[in-house]
Amino acid sequence: MNNNRAFANEAGPxxxxxxxxxxxxxxxxxIVLALGIAGSISVGAADISLSTVWEAIFHFDANVNQHQIIQELRLPRALSGALVGASFAAAGAIMQGMTRNPLADSGLLGLNAGAGLALALCFAIVPSLPFSSLMLYSFLGAAVGAGMVFGIGSMARGGLTPVRLTIAGAAVSALLIALAEGVALYFRIGQDLAFWYAGGLAGTQWLQVKMTFPWIAGGLAAAIILSRSVTLLSLGEEVATGLGQRTTAVKIACMLVVLVLAGAAVSTAGPIAFIGLIIPHVARMFVGVDYRWIIPCSAVLGALLMVFADIAARMINPPYETPIGALIALIGVPFFLYLAQKEKRVFS
Structure with a gap:
């Protein structure tokens, strides 16, 4: 009770x-997400009316071809898009709050590149691995990437600062991506890896949804539970420690949650950058700086961005699909440059 009062008195202003x-x-x-999922199901090589989508979901008839397309192809794809977007956005929100770095997300801090290298090795050495094993190796690769970033960033005098974390993340990501491309060239799996790096949800099936949903749901629940602690960390190490928080334990817990969210998302849709960078800033602009609101709002907005980006990817150049990663990068790169300019005082 005293701790809660202290939190309100110290952090409240x-x-x-x-x-x-x-x-x-x-x-x-x-509500908009539900409408977006319905729209995502109806859009494709063959457009399907929303009334047919409703019937296929709530009154499925295996004898109707369109019902089979919806149930076996489009519904799992739309649901995966929502899960992946929520994962990347929530992971980015945690990273930004924990590190007090406005440029942080899972892509800029080595997690995506680490997962990519792990999956490249899997494609090259054991191409027949089941999806559950690919997820596990994706988690391990993300953990290695994050460990390298935090280790290198902490070696300099003065410890781990936001700018050192960003620079270490960029360097480690470049190294891991180069290694992954080297593996792809040596084992001649460049086309498979390029398709995965482009990012997308094509070919997503119920297996991916069933495998990733428990991890992502658990990760999002843990992120919400940790949100108060992330808010304290975002106020500074001294404030968090003064309010009785065990900052080291909280940071470890936050990193584990980020690993789960980013690893599951990357294994499903590839290393789609900038969702975790853009969305937390948008959420913060609307709801303020309390991560008890930022994290759940980021998850919803991230799911919306991914679902509507997937719709746009199918509508720009039908019947071909535009890589989702490229579409989001068109928004993310200018936004990143804007943030870098706005926060240039951080680098001084």
Whole structure:
């Protein structure tokens, strides 16, 4: 009870929150997400009416060809898109709050590149691995990448600062991506790896949804549980320690959650960058700086971005698909440059 009062007295004046805006985003976002999933199911090489989508979901008839397309191909793809977007966005929100680095996300801090190298090795050495094993190796690769980034960033005098974390992440990511491309050239799996690096949801089946849903749901639940601690970390190490938080244990727990979320998302859709960078900033702009609101709102907005990006990927150049990673990068790169300019004082 005293700890909660201390949190309110110490952090309260610094926390500008808008709970009503957060509730509106969560409620409205979930409604729009449901509509977006329905639209994603209806759009494709063969357009399907929304009434048929409704019938296929709630009154499935195996004898109707369109019902089979919806149930076996488009519904798992749409649901995977929502899960992947929520995972990347929530992971990015945790990273930004934990490191106090506005440029942090799972892609910039080596997790995506580490998972990519692990999957490249799997494609090359044991191409017939089941999806469950690919997920496990994706987690391990992400952990190796994150460990290298934090290890290298902590070696300099003064410890791990936001700018050192970003520079170490860029260097380690470049190294791991180069190694993955070397593996691809040597084992002649460049086409498979290039398809995966481009990012996308084509070919997603119920197996991926069933395998990733428990991990992602558990990761999101853990992220919400840790959100108060992330808020304290975002106020500074001294404030968090002064309020009785065990910062080292919280950071380890946060990194494990990020590994689970990013690893599951990367293994499903590839290393789609910038979702975890953009969405937490958008959520913060609307709801304030309290991560108890930022994390769930980021998850909803990330799911929305991924679902609608997947729709756009199929509509730009039908019947071919534009890589989702390229579409999101068109937004993400200018946004990243804007943030780098806005936060240039961090690098001084």
């Amino acid at each position: 610094q926390l500008k929150t808008r709970p009503m805006a957060a509730v509106a985003i969560l409620a409205g976002g979930l």
